[in-house]
Amino acid sequence: MRSASQPSAEQVRKTGGLRERKKARTKAAIQQHAIRLFREQGYAATTVEQIAEAAEVSASTVFRYFPTKEELVTTDLVDPMIFAAFRVQPPELSLVEAWRRALIESFHELTESQLDTERGRGLLTLSVRELWAASLTNITAGLDTMTALSAERVGREPTDAEVRNAVGALFGVLLIAVLDWYKHQEGDFVAHINAALDQLESGIML
Template sequence: MSGLRERKKAKTKIAIQEHAVRMFRTQGYGATTVEQIAEAAEVSPSTVFRYFPTKEALVTTDEVDPVIFAAFEDQPTGVGIAEAWRGALRAAFDRLTDAEMAIQRERMLLILSVPELWAASLGNVTRTLDTMVELSARHVGRAPADPAVRNAVGAMFGVLLLAAFEWTRSPDADLAVLVDAALADFAAGLSLR
């Protein structure tokens, strides 16, 4: 029974976020109230706040990162971190529907265009980077504080961020393709002359 209950909670959370993102994009972030979102999602405002403690969290909460992190932990040992992250991202993106990818793009567009959302997302960005450092360090058998690990993950994170920015600017772009190409370049050494 708890499996069904957890799936229902997950569906409710996703529906609330989808309504919020859609309404923020069409009406504007400041002009949209939590009450309007609750009505659209057919839940109470208190239910919205049970899943999302702040209005900003309706956009900044990222449900994809945990899927990517789990996929990274499933990658084979003995491959470099760039190849392991490529495999993890491919596996995670393969699990997302077109509708889920569309919501992720809308979330990114909102974060990049609404100053209070950009500020609110910095904590998530930091946590994501820290988790990538920890997972990468474990993958190669080093400490997370190792400068080589931190530098490699930091550079790779920058490459991934640029791919995500390109995705938000290009409506026809495929994030999975952009990220895979970016990580392939990173793994090859990004040599410029």
């Protein structure tokens, strides 16, 4: 029998959930300050100590969330949101439509400052050579996750050629849309994604 001083399972769950949300907010805040300082001062000129001061945490806390300086830029905090949203899309949706809805739902949850941080990450990745090299691992991991989730959804293996080709086409369309957004930030990004996916789903007629 549980004593009055022992927390219930529900209390443990809520406490754990609150703790994880607090960690997520701290991690996002550190990255947001890092991206802002990198853009203002330059990547090489900005120190982890300056980032810690701006985020009002210790340098050791920064390194606990981001073990290397490069990871302050290359760590993608939005992809996990998109993958989670994809997992709960209705089964009757096509593969492209499921990814479309997951993307739109996730981007609609982002604030303007979060969107600015995402675009800043992209611009830094494109302009700083070592960041581009470091980001390739994350890009590959994202593609692998998309392939695995897509294969699971359609009941096939990730090695299936049709699955890999479909995800490759989808990934390529999304990558071009994101790169355009990084460079130009013109128009509505979600509308741009919608138009690109419409063309992919209807077929490339060139």
